[in-house]
């Protein structure tokens with residue numbers, strides 16, 4: 001006699017039907033939003049990705065109810081919706097915190113301190129990768145490169161950047177988040193909750209005053225290629241020998257220690273630099289749009 005996968009306690013990652021229904025008022029509201037999203041596409045099934053963000057904005061993760069809703073409004077099977085929802089890591093499959101704290105542990109961030117940040121955060125929060133603190137505030141995650149390598153090591157909270165972090169600044173950051181103290185990303189829009197972020201990712205405008213105007217800029221290290229193309233001299237490459245201060249390789253001598261406002265990149269900046277470290281703010285540079 002054979003046993004089914006459910007009898008063996010094996011999950012195949014497929015939703016078990018029927019999914020519980022949304023309350024009528026929630027379903028009506030989501031249907032209105034879904035119609036607006038679907039109208040943006042010539043083929044309705046192209047709206048699946050934003051619709052998954054929409055249902056994620058309702059419950060904080062993509063539930064079976066959310067997947068059933070997407071299937072209903074797009075005339076897809078739940079298997080088709082599940083295949084997409086489980087493929088992309090931005091869709092969460094279980095209840096998570098208000099703040100998704102993602103530590104970049106790709107190569108550059110890892111060697112610049114990302115691994116140490118992740119390790120210390122696990123201990124500080126008492127949770128592992130993908131786990132949420134007991135108060136429901138913070139979910140800790142490894143994340144992949146966010147194309148901000150010149151600000152390594154980078155931490156993202158609900159996809160907003162916190163640049164040039166250290167274990168100390170990130171521990172302070174999560175403490176502030178858990179205590180409800182205001183936290184400012186290094187650049188970009190002000191922070192909001194994961195559900196609010198998900199609604200924006202579904203394609204609805206950020207209506208907070210000043211949020212759209214807030215923008216990041218390329219860091220000085222990112223602009224070295226532009227300078228060279230213009231015939232300008234590239235700044236000296238600066239390295240930190242283990243036993244001393246910054247060292248100019250070309251001149252073979254110690255270099256001037258720049259202030260936070262004149263630092264060339266995170267590599268020569270003070271380690272204690274982040275928006276959560278008021279002593280070393282790392283704001284936009286003046287070079288963008290030159």
Ligand code: FES
Pocket residue numbers: 104105106107108109110144145146147148149152153154
């Ligand atoms: S390796 Fe971390 S942002 Fe690129």
